[in-house]
Amino acid sequence: xxxxxxxxxxxxxxxxxxxxxxxxxxxxxxxxxxxxxxxxxxxxxxxxxxxxxxxxxxxxxxxxxxxxxxxxxxxxxxxxxxxxxxx
Ligand SMILES: [Zn+2]
Numbered sequence: 001x002x003x004x005x006x007x008x009x010x011x012x013x014x015x016x017x018x019x020x021x022x023x024x025x026x027x028x029x030x031x032x033x034x035x036x037x038x039x040x041x042x043x044x045x046x047x048x049x050x051x052x053x054x055x056x057x058x059x060x061x062x063x064x065x066x067x068x069x070x071x072x073x074x075x076x077x078x079x080x081x082x083x084x085x086x087x
Contacts (some may be wrong), residue, residue, distance in 0.1 A: 025071045039063050 035056050038045055041063035051057055059067065 041066075 018068075032055055035051050035054070036046060036058045037051070040059035041057045042060060044060045046057055046060050050061060057064070
């Protein structure tokens, strides 16, 4: 790398932060492993069409879109503003 003037630690911290966020977001969005017949959030039956399209699906459409919204929310409000968001 050609950034001899930048403190290595700071750059590395930034990379790890965005990597962690990306991993968390990807995990929440793309279910891994076996899917469920019933939503793990509300217990509703997951439609067969959804299970076929998304073999690892563990939630119904409503709960998944709720999760997606939460992921987008937490990605926008980064660490600095988290406390004020919760209060
Ligand atoms: Zn549900």
